[in-house]
Amino acid sequence: MDLSQPQTYTYDLGNLLINDPTPLPHHTPTTLESTLQTTAQATAQGLLHQLLTACPIVRSTDDAGALHIRLPAPSTLLPREKPVPKAKEKTTWEKFAEKKGIGKKRKEGNLKFDEGKGEWRKKYGFKGGKGGAGLDGMDGKGGVSADWITEVLDEKEKKEVEEKKGRVDREGKRIRSSGKRGQGKRGH
Amino acid sequence: MLPLRQIKPKNARTKRYLDNKAPQQTENPRTTLFLKYTTCSEILQLLLTDLYALKRPLAVKFGKKNDIHPFEDPSSLEFFSEKNDASLMVFASHSKKRPHCLTFIRFFGFKVLDMIELSVIPETMRTLSQFKNEKTAQGLKPLLSFSGSGFESPTPNAYTLAKSVLLDMFKGPDVAEVDVEGLQYMIHFSVDEEDGDDAVSKPQIHMRSYLIRTKKSVPASNLPRVEVEEMGPRVDFRVGRIQEADPEMLKEAMRKPKGMDPKTKKNIETDIIGDKVGRIHLGKQDLGNLQTRKMKGLKRSRDVVDGDGDDEVMGVAEMGLEGDKRARVEV
Numbered sequence: 001m002d003l004s005q006p007q008t009y010t011y012d013l014g015n016l017l018i019n020d021p022t023p024l025p026h027h028t029p030t031t032l033e034s035t036l037q038t039t040a041q042a043t044a045q046g047l048l049h050q051l052l053t054a055c056p057i058v059r060s061t062d063d064a065g066a067l068h069i070r071l072p073a074p075s076t077l078l079p080r081e082k083p084v085p086k087a088k089e090k091t092t093w094e095k096f097a098e099k100k101g102i103g104k105k106r107k108e109g110n111l112k113f114d115e116g117k118g119e120w121r122k123k124y125g126f127k128g129g130k131g132g133a134g135l136d137g138m139d140g141k142g143g144v145s146a147d148w149i150t151e152v153l154d155e156k157e158k159k160e161v162e163e164k165k166g167r168v169d170r171e172g173k174r175i176r177s178s179g180k181r182g183q184g185k186r187g188h
Numbered sequence: 189m190l191p192l193r194q195i196k197p198k199n200a201r202t203k204r205y206l207d208n209k210a211p212q213q214t215e216n217p218r219t220t221l222f223l224k225y226t227t228c229s230e231i232l233q234l235l236l237t238d239l240y241a242l243k244r245p246l247a248v249k250f251g252k253k254n255d256i257h258p259f260e261d262p263s264s265l266e267f268f269s270e271k272n273d274a275s276l277m278v279f280a281s282h283s284k285k286r287p288h289c290l291t292f293i294r295f296f297g298f299k300v301l302d303m304i305e306l307s308v309i310p311e312t313m314r315t316l317s318q319f320k321n322e323k324t325a326q327g328l329k330p331l332l333s334f335s336g337s338g339f340e341s342p343t344p345n346a347y348t349l350a351k352s353v354l355l356d357m358f359k360g361p362d363v364a365e366v367d368v369e370g371l372q373y374m375i376h377f378s379v380d381e382e383d384g385d386d387a388v389s390k391p392q393i394h395m396r397s398y399l400i401r402t403k404k405s406v407p408a409s410n411l412p413r414v415e416v417e418e419m420g421p422r423v424d425f426r427v428g429r430i431q432e433a434d435p436e437m438l439k440e441a442m443r444k445p446k447g448m449d450p451k452t453k454k455n456i457e458t459d460i461i462g463d464k465v466g467r468i469h470l471g472k473q474d475l476g477n478l479q480t481r482k483m484k485g486l487k488r489s490r491d492v493v494d495g496d497g498d499d500e501v502m503g504v505a506e507m508g509l510e511g512d513k514r515a516r517v518e519v
Contacts, residue, residue: 044331060367084211
């Protein structure tokens with residue numbers, strides 16, 4: 001058999017398997033062994049070459065850096081040994097909760113996604129909250145500040161900040177007083 | 189036979205054992221059990237030893253004789269399967285009607301799935317030790333090769349069943365990586381062609397195992413030239429009785445557990461070379477704001493007022509002059 005001829009092999013490299021659908025060449029009992037040997041040699045070479053070309057070869061980390069061939073998943077369909085494991089049966093409570101639409105209660109965590117910076121940040125606690133590494137747009141007041149250096153404002157900026165503070169205070173006062181008014185003479 | 193009592197584990201070791209034996213998402217490698225009938229020829233015993241040697245350590249071999257007829261009543265085999273957690277069996281029997289007979293049995297959930305009877309032709313049988321050369325280490329994953337058109341039949345028959353069973357038998361554990369040094373031997377199965385004149389006897393299946401020797405190839409390619417050397421055992425089989433799988437049972441056995449396929453990420457693919465290729469979708473580009481190449485010649489001159497046709501012509505002429513001057517300076 002000419003080894004250089006293109007063959008119609010199919011491979012299942014996950015099982016290190018080669019299928020050679022070409023009929024065995026005609027043989028007599030005396031030539032059987034040599035025929036089989038040439039066929040086997042051709043398939044062995046085909047399979048090894050396919051393994052070496054189609055699969056990534058990596059140097060393993062554990063055993064003294066031996067060369068390993070990374071195999072794909074087996075593709076030949078074979079029956080399982082045992083049935084597919086059944087899903088665990090739900091408890092009465094789980095069934096009821098599913099029916100009612102009440103999920104497991106989970107505490108909302110300390111992390112919040114900061115859209116501007118594209119990262120998760122703490123809402124409170126160390127390196128969290130308004131101060132320091134806090135969220136964007138926070139002025140660094142309150143919270144445990146990681147960034148303890150504060151910028152010194154010039155006159156103009158100071159004035160602006162104070163004006164804003166006055167506005168906010170007045171607004172707060174207004175809201176509070178209007179709230180009181182709305183409650184009427186409750187408690188009397 | 190009574191069904192086995194459900195064992196409730198009393199200690200952690202028993203629990204581990206039972207958990208390992210229970211159905212699993214990704215299955216353990218199959219264990220093969222070798223056993224023999226009350227009468228078993230010497231050839232078969234030798235062969236059983238050799239097959240056991242090839243299959244170790246995923247194999248169990250029974251020494252005692254068993255009065256079992258797999259095709260008539262497999263309940264004892266099912267019992268052995270459950271007891272030993274073995275889902276493959278090779279049963280050797282020798283009788284006047286069916287001489288030198290090996291029955292390969294595959295189980296599903298400790299029940300017989302399918303069986304195939306292969307009778308060994310005693311004249312051509314050679315054992316592992318009859319080939320005087322070195323053997324491979326125990327427990328290596330062999331290369332497998334199936335040659336001949338008989339194995340590729342589109343309709344299930346004895347030969348496709350034989351292929352399936354033999355593949356299951358010899359493929360070893362499923363692994364993600366193999367050592368290059370571990371590719372040492374190949375088991376080669378081949379099936380004869382069906383001859384027109386020899387229609388009475390069915391084609392034989394030849395099992396050969398070869399050591400693989402890689403030689404340096406021609407300098408042009410870095411792929412090795414492969415040579416093979418027979419290691420044994422050498423067996424020729426004649427196909428006997430078969431029992432195909434019950435369709436219901438086979439369907440259950442071929443079922444794939446959910447969640448085994450890796451989740452495909454949208455728009456990320458791997459091409460044939462193995463490079464990761466991603467596709468991203470951009471919005472429609474606004475060509476109105478496109479910044480084309482800036483050129484001196486298109487710049488509006490300072491002293492020209494926009495909107496007047498004559499002035500524009502003037503401007504172009506002037507700019508031409510300006511450009512000339514600049515060019516001269518640069519030189």
